Amino acid sequence: MYSPYAALFRDKYWGGVPISLFAVGAFAFFAAFALYLVVCGPLAPRRATKFFGVVSFSPLLASALMFTISAIELGQFCKTCVGIYAASVLLTIGGIGVLVEGNRKGPVVLSADKPEDRDVHVATGKPEVAIPQGALWFVPIWLVALGIFAITPALLYVSALPNYSNYISDCGKLQKPGVDNPVLLHVKPAGATQPATLFVDPLCPTCKAFHKRLEVEKVFDKLDMTLVLFPLDSECNWMLDKPFHPGSCLVSKAILCADRRAMDVLEWAYDNQDKLLEGAKAAAGLVNVRAMLREKWSHLDACIDAKETKVRLDKMMHYIVDNKLPVSTPQLFLGDTRLCDEDSDIGLAFTLRKLAPNLRQP
């Protein structure tokens, strides 16, 4: 699961600083403060209980924000996140309980430091316990402490991070750049300046996720892209003895035929990837894929069957062979430098900034 919201300073540090680290520190503070309140018992200062009650809402607010992002932007929830949401709810419930309990004890009568002033409770015969108000200057101290607790794990995390700069450009070079190769697809949005070569399989889920990541990072439209189709389907790919993504050759041909609208067909394939794969794996197999293509892109029908299209796809894969690339997708080259597989996920923002600083400028 990839979320650009899961970490801060992703441009500066590989993977960024996980937001959950701030939660770790904050929960450590709340645990310690809760222990303090428990040990104090009924004599816990009013300011302490109020402080705890009020600030206990802060993790819930942060969780609510992250929950909303997960639901609306990402459409899925990570296990750690759900754990933090649950802990935040429990903490808030505890905070409300502390607030309610504190209010129930009525107004402060006297200072607890003066036992001689204690009154005797009429009903029980026991001396009425005076609840201390607590000094006001404790509140900013607790807030500062909460801040220190929250940022300490993150600071230590940053201090321990290795220098990734040495590794990110060490995953290979494109031996034969295809900028002028007419067989390959060239997509250059207005204003795109960064040369890039992207090898994708239209029915590969990882390619789809990577495509989304590039869009989320707002770099896709800045790439002067050479697009190379690399279907992992033995129907047209001689490097495989079985199809990993059946139907991919057919969809790749449709993308080639679309020419200037190649990216539209590719994005359509990504959007309908599950259906296309399901159709290809069903009894009717490629007939289903063909029907879906025909329904959406009927004008490409003749071109898909044309010998020239097959030849072009063959040549595309020979280009891959000439470059001695791994049989895997996706692969992105910024200029001629290959983006490491490990850097195509949480390390993407950092790596993009290092390998192609132009991409990170607004």
Add this chain to the structure above:
Amino acid sequence: MKYAGIMGIIAGCAFLGGSAFKVHAEVRASAERLKTGVVLAEKPAVAIANHAEASYCTPKFKEVLARVIHACGLDGGDSRRGCQPADVKTLASINDDDFNNLFTPLKDRGGVVMFDDASEKLDDDGKRMIEDLWLDRKGARYFFILARASKTGGADFNRSLSHKRANSAFFHIGDKFKEPDLDKQVGLLWLGNEFAQLGQDYCKWNVSRKNKPCTAEAINRSAFVSWVDCQL
């Protein structure tokens, strides 16, 4: 209450210290794995894109193929284009039948382009066959043109004719498709009438003149063309 405060501070320090220590240790450990290459060692090996390797690529076939490639200038180390019959005898080191049998697995992959007697001119069917076969490359690395001449006429004449037939096929590909690096893809072999003549059985192969009589003489006025799906 004082004790409560002290306990809270101690507990807070303990919780914070514990979590911070854990975070620091995890990151340092990952840094160490990165530095020592443990991460790389754990990565599964990924195949590298390569040309097709068909089942007919036997060691003997590849041996001949490799010799042809090295001797005939396809590996880029020699500007000479093609092999002469004398070269073939030396480089193949096998008799006629064994040589021809090497190409039997290519029966369905390739085709026999036939020529008129004493002519190197391609007819329309021959051109179409060469074009169709050229476009049906798939994952092949090398395209072979193996030209022959019949026993009609003198040895020198036939050797020269065979050479011209190979060139006709080669030039047609160049003219039609205008591809760069053609020299590095196409291997030419021209055999005179003294080596590896084809029997009439080869008339049953994919020949360019399907509706014309095919004799033992006619089948040797030809050029066998095929992609070869072997890695070297």
